[in-house]
Amino acid sequence: MAPANANDHHRKEDHKQSSAFPVLMISTDCKLFEVGSAVRERIAEYGSLFEELHVIVFSLAKNGFRRAKVAENVWLHPTSSRFKASVCIGALKIVWGLRKRLGGRKGNGGKRVVVSSQDPFETGLVGFAAAFFLRAALQVQVHTDIGSPYFSSSLKNRIRLGVASFVLPRAAAVRAVSERVRRDLIDRFRVDPAKIVVLPIFVDAGRIINQERKFNLRDRLPLARFLILMASRLTREKNVGLALEILKEVMATYPFTSLVVVGEGPERPALIRKTRELGIDQNVVFLPWIPDVISCMKSANVFLSTSLYEGYGLTLIEAGLAGCPVVSSSVGAVGEWLESGRHALVCPVNDKKCFVEAIKRLIKDNELRQNLKTRLRWHLEHSLPSKKKYLANFRRSFERCFDSKIH
CATH class of the missing domain: 3.40.50.2000 (Glycogen Phosphorylase B;)
Known part of the structure; x- marks a missing residue:
């Protein structure tokens, strides 16, 4: 038996x-x-x-x-x-x-x-x-x-x-x-x-946290003292045009600020034209989609999302695990995984003034940046399945x- x-x-x-x-x-x-x-x-x-x-x-x-x-x-x-x-x-x-x-x-x-x-x-x-x-x-x-x-x-x-x-x-x-x-x-x-x-969507928290940065985005913008990153498809709902307007206003006070946009999509030609029209083309770099977006996040001072809507917002979670402070519109996982003021700075959709003030706060307040990224990473590491x-x-x-x- x-x-x-x-x-x-x-x-x-x-x-x-x-x-x-x-x-x-x-x-x-x-x-x-x-x-x-x-x-x-x-x-x-x-x-x-x-x-x-x-x-x-x-x-x-x-x-x-x-x-x-x-x-x-x-x-x-x-x-x-x-x-x-x-x-x-x-x-x-x-x-x-x-x-x-x-x-x-x-x-x-x-x-x-x-x-x-x-x-x-x-x-x-x-x-x-x-x-x-x-x-x-x-x-x-x-x-x-x-x-x-x-x-x-x-x-x-x-x-x-x-x-x-x-x-x-x-x-x-x-x-x-x-x-x-x-x-x-x-x-x-x-x-x-x-x-x-x-x-x-599943996110391997440990892999992102432990991954070494394989390159530095700052090599593309050596004069940038404060680097903002966006990573998404370049489509209308991602609202990247608003980010360009935000950058122009931030640069009026902090001209050393730059933006790197990683992604492809139908809006790319119009966005490149808009950088020239706004006179910020020397402070903006458009890159094709990079499989190792985590190294991009580990190179930046802030991750920015100006989306009009999201179901989840995977890149917000990835940025948080990569130790990059997040500024985002109130979409997707915001409110569930990211608490405004504790884990990220959150603005109403399309509120340019709020976004400009949020970026400026992070530029001048190193302690705030450090606290946001530390709390968000700890929260995600201990909450994700x-x-x-x-x-x-x-x-x-x-x-x-x-x-x-x-x-």
């Missing part, structure tokens, strides 16, 4: 196997095809949580991506569409091709399958259709603050909100990256609170689809 602990071990293994289920994700993140990228490594780790993990990635044929196996049970499927307008059709063709492998039934002893969409918009529509074809449960992820009035300022996003209003109520579970997003889902989209799991705990929570966010108390 086997020892009792051996029987317990076998029962645990049997339970693990019986509770495993396949997942199909719908994504727009083409960085998944970059070998060695953080997102590719993360998706490989997620595969250990499920029976199988298939990721359909919206992409164009000109990208040259190929179907790839990134772990024993993890596959990437590019849509390789000719036009952007046809990526959804390309994704559904892949779903149809996977139907025999992934098709299941919820309940009645059938195979449990989850389809997870990266957003409640284009990928959400594809996810809804895929869940129908595969007789699967639909999980929708919400990574941006869709309740912000600034989000609905464009026609494209107003159409997207209409799509979200259709998709979200039909999801079996919804993952929100912050409490701010959760409140919007309940108040504006009438999502059942029991269906929502709040799970931010370990990778083991995060992965367990990540899996539970999918298991919410099968919670009999909800459905």
